[in-house]
Amino acid sequence: xxxxxxxxxxxxxxxxxxxxxxxxGTKNACRRGAARIKGCANRLVPSIDQKxxxxxxxxxxxxxxxxxxxxxxxxxxxxxxxxxxxQGIQFAQKIHAVIDDTSSFCQGLLMEIILQKKLKTCSLDxxxxxxxxxxxxGSDAQDSHPRHLSRFSYFPRGxxxxxxxxxxxxxxxxxxxxxxxxxxxxxxxxxxxxxGDREFILALMEALSGKAxxxxxxxxxxxxxxxxxxxxxxxxxxxxxxxxxxxxxxILTKLANxxxxxxxxxxxxxxxxxxxxxxxxxxxxxxxxxxxxxxxVQDNKYALIEALKNKSIDALVVVGSDPxxxxxxxxxxxxxxxxxxxxxxxQTFTSKISSVNIPCAATGVESAGSAVRMDGxxxxxxxxxxxxxxxxxxxxxQLMGAI
Amino acid sequence: MGIDIGKFLKNPExxxxxxxYRDIFQVEALETDRFGEEYKKLSAVITMSxxxxxxxxxxxxxxxxxxxxxGSVIVEVKESKKNEPGGVAFxxxxxxxxxxxxxxxxGKGIPEFKHxxxxxxxxxxQITQITEIIFHK
Amino acid sequence: MLxxxxxxxxxxxxxxxxCGDSTCMAFAVSLLGRRKKLVECxxxxxxxxxxxxxxxxxxxxxxxxxxxxxMIVHPELCTGCGNCVVACPVDVAxxxxxxxxxxxxxxxxxxxxxxxxxxxxxxxxxxxxxxxNKVLCYAxxxxxxxxAIEFA
Numbered sequence: 024x025x026x027x028x029x030x031x032x033x034x035x036x037x038x039x040x041x042x043x044x045x046x047x048g049t050k051n052a053c054r055r056g057a058a059r060i061k062g063c064a065n066r067l068v069p070s071i072d073q074k075x076x077x078x079x080x081x082x083x084x085x086x087x088x089x090x091x092x093x094x095x096x097x098x099x100x101x102x103x104x105x106x107x108x109x110q111g112i113q114f115a116q117k118i119h120a121v122i123d124d125t126s127s128f129c130q131g132l133l134m135e136i137i138l139q140k141k142l143k144t145c146s147l148d149x150x151x152x153x154x155x156x157x158x159x160x161g162s163d164a165q166d167s168h169p170r171h172l173s174r175f176s177y178f179p180r181g182x183x184x185x186x187x188x189x190x191x192x193x194x195x196x197x198x199x200x201x202x203x204x205x206x207x208x209x210x211x212x213x214x215x216x217x218x219g220d221r222e223f224i225l226a227l228m229e230a231l232s233g234k235a236x237x238x239x240x241x242x243x244x245x246x247x248x249x250x251x252x253x254x255x256x257x258x259x260x261x262x263x264x265x266x267x268x269x270x271x272x273x274i275l276t277k278l279a280n281x282x283x284x285x286x287x288x289x290x291x292x293x294x295x296x297x298x299x300x301x302x303x304x305x306x307x308x309x310x311x312x313x314x315x316x317x318x319x320v321q322d323n324k325y326a327l328i329e330a331l332k333n334k335s336i337d338a339l340v341v342v343g344s345d346p347x348x349x350x351x352x353x354x355x356x357x358x359x360x361x362x363x364x365x366x367x368x369x370q371t372f373t374s375k376i377s378s379v380n381i382p383c384a385a386t387g388v389e390s391a392g393s394a395v396r397m398d399g400x401x402x403x404x405x406x407x408x409x410x411x412x413x414x415x416x417x418x419x420x421q422l423m424g425a426i
Numbered sequence: 427m428g429i430d431i432g433k434f435l436k437n438p439e440x441x442x443x444x445x446x447y448r449d450i451f452q453v454e455a456l457e458t459d460r461f462g463e464e465y466k467k468l469s470a471v472i473t474m475s476x477x478x479x480x481x482x483x484x485x486x487x488x489x490x491x492x493x494x495x496x497g498s499v500i501v502e503v504k505e506s507k508k509n510e511p512g513g514v515a516f517x518x519x520x521x522x523x524x525x526x527x528x529x530x531x532x533g534k535g536i537p538e539f540k541h542x543x544x545x546x547x548x549x550x551x552q553i554t555q556i557t558e559i560i561f562h563k
Numbered sequence: 564m565l566x567x568x569x570x571x572x573x574x575x576x577x578x579x580x581x582c583g584d585s586t587c588m589a590f591a592v593s594l595l596g597r598r599k600k601l602v603e604c605x606x607x608x609x610x611x612x613x614x615x616x617x618x619x620x621x622x623x624x625x626x627x628x629x630x631x632x633x634m635i636v637h638p639e640l641c642t643g644c645g646n647c648v649v650a651c652p653v654d655v656a657x658x659x660x661x662x663x664x665x666x667x668x669x670x671x672x673x674x675x676x677x678x679x680x681x682x683x684x685x686x687x688x689x690x691x692x693x694x695x696n697k698v699l700c701y702a703x704x705x706x707x708x709x710x711a712i713e714f715a
Contacts, residue, residue: 049679053643053680054450054643055450055454055642058458063459064610128537151665165642165644166448166449170644170665174665177646180664180665200514207646217445262539323534326534326536328529332531348520348521351524352497352524353497369460370460370461372556464613
């Protein structure tokens, strides 16, 4: 058995078929997870200025570049173990760096509110055992977290949900497109316009307080009725909703206050994004966008995108992330004028433009550790393949030692 | 940039609203080989409703140029298999869709990935290669 | 009905003879007659034939039981989400503390399992659509948004 690192569900029931110390096949992992566990076609090779090197020289070169940097940033760790994340935070503290991760432009700030206990949340096991009304909002779990509905929310039998999904549970999708998740929800799919989430929330709040909203009153009152009848509800917040309401959580909090039976769960993307959010929160009180001087301080200007736009960083360490893939091309130009150090098991678009590349083990297959599931449960990651790749935790330790 | 009027007349431009989404088959290709043909094939695509395609006189498989203030990119157009009412086109989140995303964030660190305004027109050019995107050519 | 030509069209058509047959057409005949297995054609296991292989897997899948119930699985459409594994009433009855609770199946009596990220069906004689008291059950089709399972 191994734990899948394909998404933040961290499925622990995966069987791997190993031949010649390589993964040949998987059982129980979804299509996404199976591809993840098998690994990438192009492993990262150590390099300096895109010329082949060895790990020791690459680490030495990276240390030199970082010694010369006045305002470095460390970005990533969403695809790293908790142990590597702790090292990463210590590293940022040591070199007075900014630390940020993908959650900065995903669900990070919602997670911050959850960790501050300003929104009610629950565990995925609670959902399996008790939930009767499930709302997928701006989230296509079927494609992003493929086993979410089958392992936890809609389809499984749970302690007080013994009769099967047709009788015991109701799934609702609110989305701009008829996603695979929306298809499963059938007539409980509510289509909204792009950026229409705020309007939808306002209308829903009207309906919940018994007033008939101006638009689509019949559907809204029907939805409000279903939500009010819930014994144990959950709203799964996808990046569709996050990108639509941006940093304005007040409106979400207001809605949540009108739905006391509901828990809020961010559909965290990368497998250990919540791990980094929690570790940084514990250390500084903030989940991302932190600069370490004397102590950790959060500011929007420490978000990777703002730092690139303002050209306020002069070196970037990327760990297990691919900003060249995920960021708008319109903000990337600064990357070509600063040294980029890439630590990853695989070649990425970012590694193609970086000054130094340092390969590491694929965590959960080639190195062990732990990770935090989207609901906060700590899950063990196992090492099932023995080879010479160092864990990213070890690479960071060495890099720290070399500075 | 000069305007070639003849070309413009033959290739009418349309305003289009694009939103991005995630697709498991594309993510599978990403995990396996982000430099491979499969990832490109599943990423460099814009999906539109049957009605919108008809209105703009595109056929599934045509190459189209998408452009706005922030960049431009050549992708393949496809008819949505789903029952879409139209008015919104869809692109899976990838370096190709990221060519069109605004750098405007109001200082909040979150770009507008889900509400992209662009022009669309028929193109005879090849699909944009990933290397052109990465190396800013 | 599956034909030799349908199978042939999806093979590499290189007549490389690795499978032991002299041509790809001959191999297609062997496949249709179930005298050979697709894996004996090693070239098709290569990455650039992935789509064709998946299609062939699905064409060649229906075993004796599957054709009896009419169940056809299209692995190329399957996302491996496991909704069918968990929703199938036979799987729930035969593995209440595994598949029934959303976990990986804990025994071999279930109908659906996910292997290599895609669903495979076995024990189809247990399917509610099979045998004397058969019923028109949709429990595996209903939760599948991609149409990866159908009944002919």
